[in-house]
Amino acid sequence: xxxxxxxxxxxxxxxxxxxxxxxxxxxxxxxxxxxxxxxxxxxxxxxxxxxxxxxxxxxxxxxxxxxxxxxxxxxxxxxxxxxxxxxxxxxxxxxxxxxxxxxxxxxxxxxxxxxx
Amino acid sequence: xxxxxxxxxxxxxxxxxxxxxxxxxxxxxxxxxxxxxxxxxxxxxxxxxxxxxxxxxxxxxxxxxxxxxxxxxxxxxxxxxxxxxxxxxxxxxxxxxxxxxxxxxxxxxxxxxx
Numbered sequence: 152x153x154x155x156x157x158x159x160x161x162x163x164x165x166x167x168x169x170x171x172x173x174x175x176x177x178x179x180x181x182x183x184x185x186x187x188x189x190x191x192x193x194x195x196x197x198x199x200x201x202x203x204x205x206x207x208x209x210x211x212x213x214x215x216x217x218x219x220x221x222x223x224x225x226x227x228x229x230x231x232x233x234x235x236x237x238x239x240x241x242x243x244x245x246x247x248x249x250x251x252x253x254x255x256x257x258x259x260x261x262x263x264x265x266x267x
Numbered sequence: 268x269x270x271x272x273x274x275x276x277x278x279x280x281x282x283x284x285x286x287x288x289x290x291x292x293x294x295x296x297x298x299x300x301x302x303x304x305x306x307x308x309x310x311x312x313x314x315x316x317x318x319x320x321x322x323x324x325x326x327x328x329x330x331x332x333x334x335x336x337x338x339x340x341x342x343x344x345x346x347x348x349x350x351x352x353x354x355x356x357x358x359x360x361x362x363x364x365x366x367x368x369x370x371x372x373x374x375x376x377x378x379x380x381x
Contacts, residue, residue, distance in 0.1 A: 193373055
């Protein structure tokens, strides 16, 4: 059973298109995250939701819009895709146990987005 | 702000040799420290973490790390590596004062050769 799953695994699209990446976790966690890993493998947080509420919103272009329909799902929609959006996007989840900064995050397998 | 420096981008080592992957952090507050591993084409998986208490932390797959507050370091070690340890290793830090965000280093690729 996959704990954190993402679809699709690969996404190739043209500049200017709109695309979505879906994430689901079956761990019963209440916090979910989106990270971007660039071509140099540098991993940076983009967004975090806790019980469907946005709690972290880094300096990300507003072309990126996360949506959390329930606490088990966190989707990422990207409008007007640009070449620089090419990266691997990771979803993660964690269970808050009193000290959110100390929580273990569980990562999905990643979605490799290529913008042509 | 907090930041993480992984001093080696790649570490080649022969099978059954010991290895140390270095990590230094900068922060003006107390932090929590993590090591994650990423196998090829997979997501990240927690190896170990330091929250408080004993400065020597043992993790999965025979890895351990030592928190050194005076040197602001959290180096990862394994006494004898296997081919299957070939992966990228990420050091990360978080703190309540910085919004509980996990900040990652640039990663160290461990290549184990036979």
